[in-house]
Amino acid sequence: MNRLQSLALLAALTTLPFTLALAAQEADAPPRAPDAGLSEDAAPEELSVEEAAPAFEIRDGYDVDIEEFQWTHRPVVVFADSPADPRYQEQIDELLQDIPALMTRDVVVFVDTDPKARSALRKKLRPRGFMLVLIGKDGGVKLRKPLPWSVRELSRSIDKMPTRQREIEARRGG
Template identity: 30%
Template sequence: MSLEQTLRDSRWKKRVLLVAAPTAEQADFKSQKALLAANKAELAERDFLLMEVLYDQLSAADKEFLLKKIGVQPSQFAAVLIGKDGGVKQKSRRPIAPADLFGTVDKMPMRQQEMRRK
């Protein structure tokens, strides 16, 4: 399934954290994965879908989608938070600390509603 289709299918169901890098061996990619691995429960609580994207495994269409729609350069590390509405909420060229990620999400109106319901 294409990157665009996966994101479309996640809309209104999941928040997506897109973690992209040239290869799986890239230092920031490994660092971001390690930071997130220690916070699986918090990710699940906030309805996260973690998408690991390696540029060397992407189709030309997916690379173009990343560049034009998400604004990610296919030669650099990127961590991109995409809200349930499909909009880009946070973008970084460095790994995002889980506390920063969760802080951003917890301020969102939709997340506030979810917390009130629980």
């Protein structure tokens, strides 16, 4: 495992927000010619994790216009009446278990744990207590669940969607 892959793995396991794109960026980059004129003990150019690619993060959903993500992302919205709700905490833990799977499926996660704020998401989706909502790239609500779901369950639901099927075909070159 090279330095960039190690850095990406370390970032994935320890921090939020982070990126996993360093390894992919290196794999996609054309081979570099050795730098002329550098001594053997010269340090190679350092890459910053922040510069690499878009980061996965869990965002506040209080002032979000969900339509901004239409055709580019699949929003997952997690509602709870309090951040201390055990179902909310379990859901966040579940989402953090497999971030690469979420990133591959263009998932962006929003949370709203303040019912008194009456956010636009709450007005549109009308949750009662804890609720997980999956919104498709077309902007339609694809899934509502009153209990936490694993990334595996979410991934399976997303992978059955026609838009996702087309994305998979396009990546295969078909």
